[in-house]
Amino acid sequence: xxxxxxxxxxxxxxxxxxxxxxxxxxxxxxxxxxxxxxxxxxxxxxxxxxxxxxxxxxxxxxxxxxxxxxxxxxxxxxxxxxxxxxxxxxxxxxxxxxxxxxxxxxxxxxxxxxxxxxxxxxxxxxxxxxxxxxxxxxxxxxxxxxxxxxxxxxxxxxxxxxxxxxxxxxxxxxxxxxxxxxxxxxxxxxxxxxxxxxxxxxxxxxxxxxxxxxxxxxxxxxxxxxxxxxxxxxxxxxxxxxxxxxxxxxxxxxxxxxxxxxxxxxxxxxxxxxxxxxxxxxxxxxxxxxxxxxxxxxxxxxxxxxxxxxxxxxxxxxxxxxxxxxxxxxxxxxxxxxxxxxxxxxxxxxxxxxxxxxxxxxxxxxxxxxxxxxxxxxxxxxxxxxxxxxxxxxxxxxxxxxxxxxxxxxxxxxxxxxxxxxxxxxxx
Numbered sequence: 001x002x003x004x005x006x007x008x009x010x011x012x013x014x015x016x017x018x019x020x021x022x023x024x025x026x027x028x029x030x031x032x033x034x035x036x037x038x039x040x041x042x043x044x045x046x047x048x049x050x051x052x053x054x055x056x057x058x059x060x061x062x063x064x065x066x067x068x069x070x071x072x073x074x075x076x077x078x079x080x081x082x083x084x085x086x087x088x089x090x091x092x093x094x095x096x097x098x099x100x101x102x103x104x105x106x107x108x109x110x111x112x113x114x115x116x117x118x119x120x121x122x123x124x125x126x127x128x129x130x131x132x133x134x135x136x137x138x139x140x141x142x143x144x145x146x147x148x149x150x151x152x153x154x155x156x157x158x159x160x161x162x163x164x165x166x167x168x169x170x171x172x173x174x175x176x177x178x179x180x181x182x183x184x185x186x187x188x189x190x191x192x193x194x195x196x197x198x199x200x201x202x203x204x205x206x207x208x209x210x211x212x213x214x215x216x217x218x219x220x221x222x223x224x225x226x227x228x229x230x231x232x233x234x235x236x237x238x239x240x241x242x243x244x245x246x247x248x249x250x251x252x253x254x255x256x257x258x259x260x261x262x263x264x265x266x267x268x269x270x271x272x273x274x275x276x277x278x279x280x281x282x283x284x285x286x287x288x289x290x291x292x293x294x295x296x297x298x299x300x301x302x303x304x305x306x307x308x309x310x311x312x313x314x315x316x317x318x319x320x321x322x323x324x325x326x327x328x329x330x331x332x333x334x335x336x337x338x339x340x341x342x343x344x345x346x347x348x349x350x351x352x353x354x355x356x357x358x359x360x361x362x363x364x365x366x367x368x369x370x371x372x373x374x375x376x377x378x379x380x381x382x383x384x385x386x387x388x389x390x391x392x393x394x395x396x397x398x399x400x401x402x403x404x405x406x407x408x409x410x411x412x413x414x415x416x417x418x419x420x421x422x423x424x425x426x427x428x
Contacts, residue, residue: 007117014334021332026122029145035100040081046071052080062106074106078123087306095128114320125313135276136250143256150330159263160278162244168237177205187267222262274298286327291320339364341382346395
């Protein structure tokens with residue numbers, strides 16, 4: 001007996017049907033926004049992630065040397081891959097480029113609530129627009145995807161910030177600050193004790209007094225952003241605040257403003273983020289970590305050798321999204337459905353097979369006996385798979401030119417001429 005590897009999961013049919021329903025809804029909303037589906041590889045070069053996300057990410061990768069001597073890794077996220085794809089065919093692609101993809105990813109990290117070593121995400125990205133409306137469309141898409149699942153503003157919120165506000169505030173201090181390290185510390189702010197968090201800011205170059213002042217600035221409320229601009233007194237912060245406010249104004253036009261709240265300590269830990277960033281949280285706090293997140297990454301395409309191309313996107317993680325849906329009571333029922341079971345009695349396989357084919361051609365989910373079971377065993381099996389209707393094809397009925405149609409929930413049954421079944425109303 002082999003044990004399942006830690007951090008990897010099995011999904012049986014009922015569980016998978018619920019997951020499939022959620023993925024289909026999330027993707028269908030993306031299609032309504034004009035996002036086009038792409039397919040991406042499971043392996044990329046390890047150095048790509050080190051270059052674009054920082055060397056520390058290598059410790060979280062499933063990476064190895066392949067038979068050709070290349071250092072490769074199983075993809076831990078999609079953004080670097082889609083950036084590479086844009087560069088490869090940049091001149092041939094119409095702008096803006098709008099892509100969607102649902103697939104598994106892999107990270108070697110601690111397993112905890114909503115976090116596994118193999119996980120599934122739907123990624124939605126826009127390339128080629130620096131306009132605030134592009135950021136707003138990503139936020140609006142994410143909101144529509146969640147409401148399509150039955151969630152409401154009572155269930156989730158988007159905590160929105162801007163990386164240049166953080167960077168500009170850090171630059172305003174009279175100190176040699178490692179801005180990227182400090183922003184990574186901010187990203188861990190809610191997960192660490194105050195002393196540990198302040199120690200990380202100290203390691204990044206902030207004095208104790210500066211760290212305390214920085215923390216106070218992060219608590220600035222939306223209506224006081226002008227005071228933040230004045231306190232920082234830098235053009236970078238002023239421009240970032242203006243951009244953030246323009247994005248929030250655009251979300252109002254697209255119907256997503258009520259889901260957005262200012263949260264300056266929302267940082268997103270990956271180094272490639274450049275502008276507006278956001279994370280989705282359960283408003284009740286039951287799901288104790290971000291449900292998903294996204295943001296703008298304008299420099300990544302150029303970093304891959306392409307032409308300067310602004311970009312913004314979001315990745316909806318299935319593990320945490322399922323926790324939110326379960327908490328809110330909107331997770332689909334983990335059941336499978338069968339429209340018809342065609343039951344065979346005696347030497348009736350040819351007729352039963354014809355009925356089965358006809359029902360399937362009409363779009364129904366249909367099963368029939370493939371194990372040589374008895375009448376009772378077949379009926380029991382039909383009940384176990386949740387068949388709505390059982391069509392009994394028996395030798396005696398066929399001799400009279402009929403089949404018996406049984407509604408499983410009520411137990412009602414009727415005889416129908418075999419030449420008239422399936423009936424005209426049986427098309428799905």
